[in-house]
Amino acid sequence: MVLLSQPVALDNHISAIPTYKPVLTSQPIPVVDLTDPEAKTLIVKACEEFGFFKVVNHGVRPGLMTRLEQEAIDFFALPQTLKSQSGPPEPYGYGSKRIGPNGDVGWIEYILLNANPQLSSPKTSTIFRQTSQNFRKAVEEYMHELKEVSCKVLEMVAEGLGIEPRDTLSKMVRDEKSDSCLRLNHYPTAEEEEENMVKVGFGEHTDPQIISVLRSNDTAGLQICMKDGSWVAVPPDHSSFFINVGDAFQVMTNGRFKSVKHRVLADTRRSRVSMIYFGGPPLSEKIAPLSSLVPKQEDWLYKEFTWSQYKSSAYKSKLGDYRLGLFEKQPLLTHISNV
Numbered sequence: 001m002v003l004l005s006q007p008v009a010l011d012n013h014i015s016a017i018p019t020y021k022p023v024l025t026s027q028p029i030p031v032v033d034l035t036d037p038e039a040k041t042l043i044v045k046a047c048e049e050f051g052f053f054k055v056v057n058h059g060v061r062p063g064l065m066t067r068l069e070q071e072a073i074d075f076f077a078l079p080q081t082l083k084s085q086s087g088p089p090e091p092y093g094y095g096s097k098r099i100g101p102n103g104d105v106g107w108i109e110y111i112l113l114n115a116n117p118q119l120s121s122p123k124t125s126t127i128f129r130q131t132s133q134n135f136r137k138a139v140e141e142y143m144h145e146l147k148e149v150s151c152k153v154l155e156m157v158a159e160g161l162g163i164e165p166r167d168t169l170s171k172m173v174r175d176e177k178s179d180s181c182l183r184l185n186h187y188p189t190a191e192e193e194e195e196n197m198v199k200v201g202f203g204e205h206t207d208p209q210i211i212s213v214l215r216s217n218d219t220a221g222l223q224i225c226m227k228d229g230s231w232v233a234v235p236p237d238h239s240s241f242f243i244n245v246g247d248a249f250q251v252m253t254n255g256r257f258k259s260v261k262h263r264v265l266a267d268t269r270r271s272r273v274s275m276i277y278f279g280g281p282p283l284s285e286k287i288a289p290l291s292s293l294v295p296k297q298e299d300w301l302y303k304e305f306t307w308s309q310y311k312s313s314a315y316k317s318k319l320g321d322y323r324l325g326l327f328e329k330q331p332l333l334t335h336i337s338n339v
């Protein structure tokens with residue numbers, strides 16, 4: 001077992017990583033007990049108000065969470081030359097400091113793995129070749145359990161919103177062609193730091209998929225953006241999950257649920273390890289407001305698109321871009337006076 005207590009040098013120094021003086025407001029994050037009979041109502045309320053909430057009593061084995069965390073720590077402690085053989089990510093594989101293909105950087109190293117083995121890439125095979133069978137086993141078990149949590153939450157949402165049938169949302173994530181993925185992030189410690197300054201670990205963004213389920217160790221750093229533009233720090237809790245509404249979910253609810261903007265400001269005195277399961281639809285799935293929620297097409301705020309189209313456009317964007325803008329319907333000219 002290797003502990004990452006020493007400062008870690010990322011592969012090359014990128015001075016472009018911004019530092020921040022944190023300005024925060026405090027606001028309690030909604031907590032939902034998945035065994036509570038009121039859970040579906042509370043989840044809908046949290047998705048409408050924040051696009052974000054914490055879940056407890058989720059049914060995932062605590063031992064599996066710590067096993068995968070330890071496997072991730074062991075991987076990130078490998079020599080840089082070995083790790084770099086599994087990168088750069090395309091988009092799956094190992095990445096360091098660079099996030100995505102369009103110049104975004106952060107104080108981070110990570111592994112991105114596709115949950116669908118049919119879509120597995122050479123870079124991810126390299127990761128599994130360099131690590132023990134235990135790593136692959138922990139990843140597979142974790143993805144399986146996280147898919148269940150995601151589907152449980154999506155079915156509760158369907159019940160809470162009166163969407164019929166109740167597996168309308170969850171079946172996209174359960175589909176064997178679902179384009180879901182798992183991301184393991186490591187925000188290392190740093191040698192020296194300006195007093196009261198923190199580095200941007202993962203710049204502000206929304207997640208493109210339907211639902212993201214995040215678990216981290218007990219190091220702080222995650223922040224979410226409120227509707228008024230203020231940022232709220234999310235107190236870490238290694239035994240719970242944090243759920244994000246993603247862009248595709250915002251579209252399917254016709255904007256009733258907001259895809260939450262979030263970021264990570266890295267505390268460079270303590271390393272942070274996070275593991276996020278992104279529940280996505282199959283590439284061919286058509287994404288549009290759900291007819292059981294918005295029966296009349298003229299009320300749709302978004303044009304229909306396939307997940308594959310959305311993904312391609314997301315990979316042409318920068319992290320902080322508003323990706324849904326391209327898919328918003330223009331107001332009809334006949335509705336505008338003076339035209």
Ligand SMILES: C=C1C[C@]23C[C@@]1(O)CC[C@H]2[C@@]12CC[C@H](O)[C@@](C)(C(=O)O1)[C@H]2[C@@H]3C(=O)O
Pocket residue numbers: 091099100101102104112183205206207208209278314315316317318319
């Ligand atoms: C800059 C980028 C990285 C990202 C793809 C993108 O072009 C814009 C969205 C980014 C994001 C954010 C959530 C997830 O971490 C992620 C895997 C995803 O699906 O969209 C990342 C992408 C990535 O790092 O490849």
Ligand SMILES: O=C(O)CCC(=O)C(=O)O
Pocket residue numbers: 183185202207214216222262263264274276
């Ligand atoms: O590491 C975290 O806590 C959040 C990372 C994140 O937002 C992402 O990977 O999309």
Ligand SMILES: [Fe+2]
Pocket residue numbers: 205206207262
């Ligand atoms: Fe994210």
